Each structure stands twice: as structure tokens, then as C-alpha cells.
Amino acid sequence: MSAQAAPLAEAAFRQVMRAWATGVAVLLVPEGGGWQGMTVNAVTSVSLDPPSVLVVVARGRAAHTALVPACGQVFTLSVLAERQASLADRFARHCVRYLVAEEAEWTPAGHAVVPGALGWLDCRVAAAHEAGDHTIVVATVEAGQSSALDGASPPLLFWAGRYHGGERLRALATGDPTS
Numbered sequence: 001m002s003a004q005a006a007p008l009a010e011a012a013f014r015q016v017m018r019a020w021a022t023g024v025a026v027l028l029v030p031e032g033g034g035w036q037g038m039t040v041n042a043v044t045s046v047s048l049d050p051p052s053v054l055v056v057v058a059r060g061r062a063a064h065t066a067l068v069p070a071c072g073q074v075f076t077l078s079v080l081a082e083r084q085a086s087l088a089d090r091f092a093r094h095c096v097r098y099l100v101a102e103e104a105e106w107t108p109a110g111h112a113v114v115p116g117a118l119g120w121l122d123c124r125v126a127a128a129h130e131a132g133d134h135t136i137v138v139a140t141v142e143a144g145q146s147s148a149l150d151g152a153s154p155p156l157l158f159w160a161g162r163y164h165g166g167e168r169l170r171a172l173a174t175g176d177p178t179s
């Protein structure tokens with residue numbers, strides 16, 4: 001009988017995944033007449049035809065309740081810039097957070113996105129697949145726009161459990177303590 005590997009301890013799994021660098025986005029979904037936000041980094045482009053993305057959402061999260069039972073539910077993703085770490089913090093807190101109308105920018109379809117984001121996508125839920133304690137939400141992208149990706153406004157990055165920006169990463173690489 002072949003020996004089965006012991007399941008990876010949660011702490012060890014988390015530690016490996018801390019090495020995985022990602023961008024950071026705010027997911028906004030309509031709920032109760034407002035736009036409920038959640039910070040997400042489990043976002044991947046899935047298909048070009050039709051344009052699709054996936055986002056992985058923990059079960060039990062308020063955004064999960066708003067998103068998952070409804071195929072066809074609209075939501076937006078806003079790709080955060082380095083200077084928007086405080087927004088990422090705000091929408092990662094444990095309790096429902098809303099982007100109020102005065103704070104929002106609006107897509108042509110009338111959906112809320114984060115002003116000053118590096119890009120946004122207008123999405124519609126196409127499928128939801130249960131995966132452990134999370135749900136993989138696959139969505140068709142109905143519209144999108146990005147700002148000029150010329151380096152003038154670097155993305156917000158998440159690595160080793162912390163936010164980073166372009167300048168900070170360059171400083172880590174060069175050991176420049178002044179950055």
C-alpha cells in the first residue's frame with residue numbers, strides 16, 4: 001500500500017501562498033439599493049471569447065450572499081492603483097462596506113466603480129462552482145476600460161501579506177533604504 005501524504009497544514013499552505021504576488025481589486029455588487037464592496041485578489045482572466053473572468057469568494061462573506069445565488073447578477077471589478085491601499089483596507093474589513101454614490105464613478109451601464117482605478121470591468125455572473133469553503137464565480141465581461149498603463153500610476157500589489165507598490169518593490173530589489 002502506498003503511503004498517502006499528510007494533508008498540508010493550513011499555516012504551511014498560507015505561508016506558500018504568501019509568496020504569490022497579485023494585484024488587488026475592489027468587487028462592487030448591488031445590494032439593498034447601494035453598492036457593497038469587497039477587496040479581492042483571487043481574480044483571473046479566464047477566456048477571451050466570450051471575455052470572462054473568475055473571482056473566488058469565501059462562503060459566508062456578505063458579497064457571497066449578494067453574488068452567488070443569482071446567475072445573471074451584475075458586479076464590477078476595479079483594479080486598484082498603488083495610492084489606493086486605504087480603499088483596499090476599507091473593503092477588506094469584516095462588516096458590510098458600501099461605496100456611497102458620491103464616491104463612485106459610473107460605467108455606461110450605470111454600475112459603480114472606484115474612481116481613479118487603473119481599470120474596471122462590468123461583469124455578469126455566468127456560473128458558480130463550489131470549491132471547498134469558497135465559490136469560484138465565473139462571469140462574462142460586458143464592458144471594461146483601463147487608464148494608460150505607462151508606469152505613471154503603478155498598481156497596488158499584495159505580497160507576503162502586505163501591500164506594495166512599484167517603487168517599494170524596486171527598493172526591496174535594490175536595497176535602497178530611502179525608498
Ligand SMILES: Cc1cc2nc3c(=O)[nH]c(=O)nc-3n(C[C@H](O)[C@H](O)[C@H](O)COP(=O)(O)O)c2cc1C
Pocket residue numbers: 024037038039040041042043056057058060061062063088091092093094095096158
Ligand atoms: C489583499 C486582499 C485580498 C483579498 N482577496 C479575497 C478574495 O479574493 N476572496 C475573498 O473571499 N476574500 C478576499 N479577501 C478578504 C475579504 O476582502 C474580506 O474577508 C471581506 O471584505 C470581509 O467581508 P465580510 O464583512 O463579509 O466578512 C481579501 C483581503 C485582502 C486584504
